[in-house]
Amino acid sequence: MVSSKKSLFVVVAGCAFTSMASMRVCDAMLPQLAQEFHLSTGEASSVIWGFALAYGVSQLVYGPMGDHYGKLRMIAFATLACALSNAWSAVSSNFDWLLVARCVAGATAAGIIPLAMAWIGDTVAYEARQVVLAKLLGATVFGMMSGQWLGAVAADALGWRWALALLAMVFGVAAVALFKAGGHRCTPAARPSQGGRHVYCAVLQRPWARVVLLVTAMEGAFAFSALAFIPSYLQLRFGLTASAAGLLVVFYGIGGLIFSRVAGGLVRRCQAAGLAKIGGLCAGLAFMAMAVTPSWYAIPVACLCAGFGFYALHNTLQVNATQMAPAHRATAVAMFACCLFLGQSLGIAAASWLIEQSTPSLVFGVAGLGLLMLGFLFSGAMRQRGPNAA
Structure with a gap:
């Protein structure tokens, strides 16, 4: 990318960082929210899956708008809206209003990361795209780590x-930075002649697009149903504080950051299909290890491996998503994100029910087995399809 594009990328990556931080900030707060509002942990988790559900459904709006009005323009206005929705969440007077505000926050955050991916798809050649997407992934992973840590520290010390x-406040700064960088003035690429449901049909008519979207939904259900309950699991089973639990979960993000740094070498050595298999293997075994470990001492290593594995699989899916329908790239990537977060919301809701009936260990075991199978199946599908699997 040329210098101006690199500068824009840094600002867009900052918006993506904050978006992911807002998504994960409530993970470590669940016991505190449950105590303050007299709820069970499963009931309090609705602030997580409600955010994810709104995030996923809103993709059906942002995708076509990104194609029509311009991806960077939509990112700029979505970031500004995120500042307002998070401020509303902070002043909510009861749990019902907090839930509504978190759903609105999810709907506004939905216009950032997927459109950033689509913008990269428009501006970066396919051969270099996986490495650039891995850099964006690094920003989002760091945002996830920061959000979990911030939520944990706030729950213990500040409220x-x-x-x-x-x-x-951070969203407000990011929005101002993108507006100053001129993101809102960037003109869109040539607009598709079709609109509305015809655009979605054009994507879904491609068999490989349907495979990618299905695998993405299952990935979201398995991975995030486990991730969302790691902090509360550590607090309730091992008696750790929210800060300590949040600190251990940071290792999940560190695993993702390690992947983002070595992604280029792994892609050259293993190719995309091999990367999907490695990702499913690492994440699957790590979550299954969490289900049976007798001590929290094994959790940092398990989180590290789970994060590395998840992002190896997810990055492979991201690259495929940017190439599913080049003529409708923002819509295709938005559908990818929609499937990911609808899967996430359904997975977390199912995990909440399962925890009420059984134990979190069962959730981790099911998630691990599912990701293991998913990685191997998707890798096999890519190899069967050939070198141009994207």
């Missing part, structure tokens, strides 16, 4: 409202 207020 959960302060974490959401700080996110509102």
Whole structure:
């Protein structure tokens, strides 16, 4: 990318960082939210899956708007809206209003990361795209780590409202930076002649697109149903504080950051199909290890391996998503994100029910087995399809 594009990429990556931080900030707060509002942990988790559900459904709006009005323009306005929705979350007077505000926050955050991916798809050649997407992935992973840590520290020391207020301020700074960089003035690429449902049909008519979207939904259900409950699991089973639990989960993000740094070499050595298999193997075994470990001492290593594996599989899916329908790239990537977060919301809701009936260990075991199988099956499908699997 030329210098101006690199500068824009840094600003867009900052918006993506904050978007992911807002998504994960409530993970470590669940016991505190449950105590303050007199709920079970499963009931309190609706602030997580409600965010994810709104995030996923809103993709059906942002994709066509990104194709029509311009991807960077939509990112700029979505980031500004995120500042307002997180401020609303911070001042919510009861749990019902907090849930509504978190759903609105999910709907506004939905216009950032998928459109950033689509913008990279428009501006970076396919041969270099996986490495650039891995850099964006690094920003989102760091955002995830920061959000989990911020939520944990706030829950222990400051109060959960302060974490959401700080996110509102960071979103405001990011929005101002993107507006100053001229993102809102960037003109869109040539607009597709079709609109509405015809655009979605054009993507779904491609058999490989249907495979990628199905695998993405299953990936979201398995991975995030486990990830969302790691902090509360550590607090309730091993008696750790919210800060300590949040710190251990940071290793999941460190695994993702390690992947983002070595992605280029792995792609050259293993190719995309091999990367999907490695990702499913690492994530699957790591989550299954969490289900049976008798001590929290094994959790950092398990989180590290789970994060590395998940992002290896997910990055492979991202590259395929940017190439599913080049003529409708923003819509295709938005459908990819929609499937990911609808899968996430359904997975977390199912995991909440399962925890009420059984134990979190069962959730980790099911998630691990599912990711293991998913990685191997998708890798086999890519090899069967050939070298141009994207």
